[in-house]
Amino acid sequence: MASLATEFAGIASPNPFWLASAPPTDKEYNVVRAFRAGWGGVVWKTLGAEGPPVVNVNGPRYGVVSGPDRRVLALNNIELITDRPLEVNLREITRVKRDWPDRAMIVSLMVPCDEESWKAILARVEETGADGVELNFGCPHGMSERGMGSAVGQVPEYIEMVTRWCKMHSRMPVIVKLTPNITDIRWAARAARRGGADAVSLINTVNSITAVDLDRFAPEPTIDGKGTHGGLCGPAVRPMALHMVADIARDAETRGLPISGIGGVTTWRDAAEFMALGAGNVQVCTAAMTYGFKIVEELISGLSQYLDAKGMALADLVGRATPNVTDWQLLNLNYVTKARIDPGLCIKCGRCYAACEDTSHQAIWMKPGRVFEVNDAECVACNLCVDVCPVADCITMERLAAGSVDPRTGRTVPAGYANWTTHPNHPMAKAAE
Amino acid sequence: MRRRRPLYATGADEESATPGGRGAGVNIYRLIKIPACGSLPGIKVRQEASLSNSQLTPGVVPGRLPATAYAANFADVPPPLDPYEARVAADRCYFCHDAPCITACPTAIDIPLFIRQIATGTPEAAATTIWAQNILGGMCARVCPTETLCEEACVREEAEGKPVEIGRLQRFATDRARAGGLHPFARAAATGRRVAVVGAGPAGLACAHRLARHGHDVTVFDAREKPGGLNEYGLAAYKTTGGFAQDEIAWLLAVGGITIVTGRALGRDLTLEALRRDFDAVFLGLGLAATNALGIPGEAMATDAVDFIARLRQTPDLAALPVGRDVVVIGGGMTAVDAGVQSRLLGAETVTIVYRRGRERMGASGHEQEHAATAGVRIVTGAAPVAILGEGGAARAVEFAYVEEEPKGLVPTGETFRLRADQVFKAIGQRLEGVPAGLALEGGRIRTEGPGRTSLAGVWAGGDCTPAGEDLTVTAVAQGRDAAEDIHARLAGR
Numbered sequence: 072m073a074s075l076a077t078e079f080a081g082i083a084s085p086n087p088f089w090l091a092s093a094p095p096t097d098k099e100y101n102v103v104r105a106f107r108a109g110w111g112g113v114v115w116k117t118l119g120a121e122g123p124p125v126v127n128v129n130g131p132r133y134g135v136v137s138g139p140d141r142r143v144l145a146l147n148n149i150e151l152i153t154d155r156p157l158e159v160n161l162r163e164i165t166r167v168k169r170d171w172p173d174r175a176m177i178v179s180l181m182v183p184c185d186e187e188s189w190k191a192i193l194a195r196v197e198e199t200g201a202d203g204v205e206l207n208f209g210c211p212h213g214m215s216e217r218g219m220g221s222a223v224g225q226v227p228e229y230i231e232m233v234t235r236w237c238k239m240h241s242r243m244p245v246i247v248k249l250t251p252n253i254t255d256i257r258w259a260a261r262a263a264r265r266g267g268a269d270a271v272s273l274i275n276t277v278n279s280i281t282a283v284d285l286d287r288f289a290p291e292p293t294i295d296g297k298g299t300h301g302g303l304c305g306p307a308v309r310p311m312a313l314h315m316v317a318d319i320a321r322d323a324e325t326r327g328l329p330i331s332g333i334g335g336v337t338t339w340r341d342a343a344e345f346m347a348l349g350a351g352n353v354q355v356c357t358a359a360m361t362y363g364f365k366i367v368e369e370l371i372s373g374l375s376q377y378l379d380a381k382g383m384a385l386a387d388l389v390g391r392a393t394p395n396v397t398d399w400q401l402l403n404l405n406y407v408t409k410a411r412i413d414p415g416l417c418i419k420c421g422r423c424y425a426a427c428e429d430t431s432h433q434a435i436w437m438k439p440g441r442v443f444e445v446n447d448a449e450c451v452a453c454n455l456c457v458d459v460c461p462v463a464d465c466i467t468m469e470r471l472a473a474g475s476v477d478p479r480t481g482r483t484v485p486a487g488y489a490n491w492t493t494h495p496n497h498p499m500a501k502a503a504e
Numbered sequence: 505m506r507r508r509r510p511l512y513a514t515g516a517d518e519e520s521a522t523p524g525g526r527g528a529g530v531n532i533y534r535l536i537k538i539p540a541c542g543s544l545p546g547i548k549v550r551q552e553a554s555l556s557n558s559q560l561t562p563g564v565v566p567g568r569l570p571a572t573a574y575a576a577n578f579a580d581v582p583p584p585l586d587p588y589e590a591r592v593a594a595d596r597c598y599f600c601h602d603a604p605c606i607t608a609c610p611t612a613i614d615i616p617l618f619i620r621q622i623a624t625g626t627p628e629a630a631a632t633t634i635w636a637q638n639i640l641g642g643m644c645a646r647v648c649p650t651e652t653l654c655e656e657a658c659v660r661e662e663a664e665g666k667p668v669e670i671g672r673l674q675r676f677a678t679d680r681a682r683a684g685g686l687h688p689f690a691r692a693a694a695t696g697r698r699v700a701v702v703g704a705g706p707a708g709l710a711c712a713h714r715l716a717r718h719g720h721d722v723t724v725f726d727a728r729e730k731p732g733g734l735n736e737y738g739l740a741a742y743k744t745t746g747g748f749a750q751d752e753i754a755w756l757l758a759v760g761g762i763t764i765v766t767g768r769a770l771g772r773d774l775t776l777e778a779l780r781r782d783f784d785a786v787f788l789g790l791g792l793a794a795t796n797a798l799g800i801p802g803e804a805m806a807t808d809a810v811d812f813i814a815r816l817r818q819t820p821d822l823a824a825l826p827v828g829r830d831v832v833v834i835g836g837g838m839t840a841v842d843a844g845v846q847s848r849l850l851g852a853e854t855v856t857i858v859y860r861r862g863r864e865r866m867g868a869s870g871h872e873q874e875h876a877a878t879a880g881v882r883i884v885t886g887a888a889p890v891a892i893l894g895e896g897g898a899a900r901a902v903e904f905a906y907v908e909e910e911p912k913g914l915v916p917t918g919e920t921f922r923l924r925a926d927q928v929f930k931a932i933g934q935r936l937e938g939v940p941a942g943l944a945l946e947g948g949r950i951r952t953e954g955p956g957r958t959s960l961a962g963v964w965a966g967g968d969c970t971p972a973g974e975d976l977t978v979t980a981v982a983q984g985r986d987a988a989e990d991i992h993a994r995l996a997g998r
């Protein structure tokens with residue numbers, strides 16, 4: 072079986088599956104259960120500065136987006152950082168790290184934006200024997216109103232400044248956890264690197280309102296008739312997280328900076344996708360909160376089986392897909408495909424027809440006997456029919472060979488590669504003439 | 505499924521051997537779940553003290569089961585969906601384009617739409633979608649052989665052999681909406697036109713409701729004591745439990761403008777001539793009141809299955825309904841299966857359905873045949889009755905001849921056999937009788953053209969009494985509805 076042992080930003084763990092900083096990592100009891108279950112590491116629930124701990128709301132703090140069978144598609148929360156005394160957390164962290172030396176123990180931190188506060192807390196954490204710290208610049212609710220969390224993560228200058236303080240006042244590896252609630256993640260990642268970060272982790276939760284109560288006319292979760300935006304996580308945010316990970320992995324200024332991938336990791340496949348796009352490991356929160364710690368067994372067995380089947384080491388997977396993430400303008404315009412419907416697999420639901428006829432290019436014929444066929448003269452290969460077909464592999468995309476004629480355009484498919492930058496319709500191409 | 509039916513053990517069950525075999529208990533679900541224990545030492549044939557009759561009592565007697573067994577045996581099949589189950593079941597619908605299930609439904613209910621309405625938490629809207637096409641959508645949800653109609657056409661049947669549960673979802677929506685007191689149809693302004701409907705079965709009721717919606721005054725005449733036709737007197741008791749048939753009719757009448765007159769038979773109390781004179785239009789939804797004869801010696805000892813079922817549907821106390829120990833049903837349709845299964849549920853020890861042609865020719869669907877088998881009913885095919893044997897007017901056995909299907913018809917092979925029988929049911933089809941003079945017939949039924957137009961001007965017909973009828977509740981509804989639209993168009997001078 073492929074070894075899943077990982078070294079991330081100099082921190083070793085038996086596998087790349089860490090629990091993200093959140094309720095599953097809020098106390099010794101949970102973390103010990105997690106380690107027993109097999110998790111490779113944890114990022115302890117975010118600690119705040121010395122003094123009276125924060126208070127949480129006493130009404131509901133989570134909302135949910137679920138499928139008709141109540142499958143959790145996304146969670147949203149308005150929980151703050153840990154509401155337990157700092158001393159208690161530090162004592163427990165020390166004990167757990169001592170008892171589980173082979174597991175990664177990262178401590179998440181969020182203190183006011185002044186050097187003294189960071190310096191003070193870093194010293195305390197160092198005494199616990201923890202392997203590293205994660206700077207929570209991502210929490211988008213509550214704490215951000217107090218100038219912390221995503222209020223820092225949204226200003227690259229602050230990210231850089233605080234990261235620099237932390238590197239200055241600690242020997243521990245520093246992971247900077249980024250907020251997705253910005254327009255371009257690369258600015259935040261670049262700032263972290265400039266500040267000396269050993270790694271970034273992303274994403275924290277996405278600003279969201281999960282639902283509106285149509286009787287009380289209030290957002291959910293509703294507290295005494297009112298609600299506030301929360302942070303969204305779980306499967307629904309994964310595509311956004313994947314994109315941001317890829318952006319950082321391929322950006323010239325941040326290339327090579329270790330990335331801990333977070334956001335909707337639920338199965339081994341999700342983890343593999345994050346890693347293929349450049350994440351060195353992944354962190355999980357919602358999936359554990361939905362199904363419990365046991366899912367790590369599937370994460371481990373699935374990723375091992377996949378690596379074995381591919382004959383790859385884990386390190387070979389990391390970033391393997393990054394070079395294939397490119398800009399739109401560089402995509403090959405000579406790659407011409409047409410949809411193909413396999414009549415043997417077709418169950419005649421007609422969803423492809425409705426989709427193409429009503430909303431795409433009127434390229435599917437519905438023939439007598441509910442036989443569905445693609446009209447190559449209209450098909451632009453948009454892929455919508457493939458996406459809405461309920462039968463896997465029933466509709467596929469077939470490439471037209473170079474030299475054949477595309478019945479839609481009447482043009483011969485050219486051999487070789489050509490992209491937008493050289494296309495005759497490109498304004499610059501014209502200007503160059 | 506989260507609710508389980510009670511696993512009731514009858515007294516007789518305690519010595520049950522094999523399902524359907526001698527001494528087998530009668531609760532069909534129990535038969536599947538509980539292993540045979542007939543061979544266990546120490547378990548004896550024991551009857552509850554209060555009972556004088558058991559499954560083994562010879563002859564045709566009531567009370568073969570402990571009093572509590574009847575409720576369990578005649579409970580809803582299948583049980584209704586709860587809101588959660590309905591949501592999950594609804595989510596399986598693909599919302600097909602020009603969905604094949606709609607085409608397969610004789611009333612063309614917009615199935616994907618109503619299922620989407622259930623999925624989005626508005627069963628009332630779903631019910632309105634259903635009723636817009638099929639005002640007896642509640643009954644149809646219970647009794648339609650969906651496995652040969654909408655669910656057979658479901659693309660998930662083709663994909664996985666597991667269709668969307670359209671029938672049960674339809675029941676969920678209509679039950680919910682009815683329980684909430686919804687009747688979404690208002691009557692148009694009164695037109696002053698009067699229509700007579702003869703027969704208060706599904707065809708007549710659907711016709712009456714649609715006409716009433718259009719503002720016409722409708723009088724429905726029926727020969728029986730209660731309206732409903734076979735909804736009330738024919739359908740299997742476990743498909744339409746409680747007083748559902750009458751409840752649904754009461755709900756249907758809420759539209760207004762419909763008067764039901766029972767105990768009035770065309771031909772006896774009414775003439776078609778008078779109806780044509782006194783009303784602006786007449787719709788005949790007579791069903792098939794007479795049954796076919798076997799034409800064999802001893803036939804007088806047999807009972808019409810439809811009469812037995814009607815008695816069963818009307819009895820206030822199933823324990824008081826006599827049933828044979830060994831029951832033989834002659835026929836191969838839905839009626840034969842219903843008579844056979846319900847005999848078993850009443851406590852008959854053995855029930856055999858004998859059909860003269862092959863299984864594939866049986867009117868009862870594969871699903872119905874399976875249901876019969878599960879209930880412990882044996883089905884014998886390729887055998888025709890020769891004589892009913894007995895003494896003093898009571899049957900003792902039926903003699904059958906094996907037959908083979910040949911181009912010129914069924915030919916006896918020369919081999920015969922006898923089945924023990926205290927009770928023999930004839931279920932070889934119903935017939936139309938006493939059709940008013942002047943109406944052209946076709947194959948013994950009232951000939952119609954288009955939406956139910958008969959050969960007489962101003963007279964329409966629909967349902968089982970017409971050749972177009974498929975002997976299904978839902979087809980009767982469709983034909984009644986369509987005739988009503990045609991009558992309305994005619995009355996409106998269009």
Ligand SMILES: Cc1cc2nc3c(=O)[nH]c(=O)nc-3n(C[C@H](O)[C@H](O)[C@H](O)COP(=O)(O)OP(=O)(O)OC[C@H]3O[C@@H](n4cnc5c(N)ncnc54)[C@H](O)[C@@H]3O)c2cc1C
Pocket residue numbers: 647648649702703704705706707708725726727728731732733734735738739740743768769770771789790791792793810813838839842966967968969974975976977978980
């Ligand atoms: C035992 C049995 C089980 C069945 N099970 C199913 C099933 O599970 N699913 C299914 O879809 N279909 C089933 N059917 C068929 C279904 O019941 C019929 O197709 C349907 O009821 C036909 O409706 P209708 O309105 O044409 O006739 P009916 O329901 O027969 O109604 C006709 C009405 O007309 C009245 N009438 C007749 N003659 C006169 C007269 N001269 N004057 C006044 N009134 C008169 C009768 O009293 C009756 O009320 C079953 C039929 C039988 C017999």
Ligand SMILES: Cc1cc2nc3c(=O)[nH]c(=O)nc-3n(C[C@H](O)[C@H](O)[C@H](O)COP(=O)(O)O)c2cc1C
Pocket residue numbers: 091092093094116117146147148150151152153179207209210248274275276303304305306308333334335336354355356357358
């Ligand atoms: C209830 C809850 C509390 C959270 N608290 C924190 C926190 O204290 N610090 C932090 O950095 N992230 C916190 N997060 C964010 C998670 O660590 C993680 O970034 C996010 O949930 C995305 O991962 P997921 O899709 O696997 O859940 C919290 C998430 C949830 C659901």
Ligand code: SF4
Pocket residue numbers: 409410426427431432433434435445446449450451452453454455456457
């Ligand atoms: S790929 Fe797009 S355009 Fe082509 S048939 Fe499918 S839906 Fe229509």
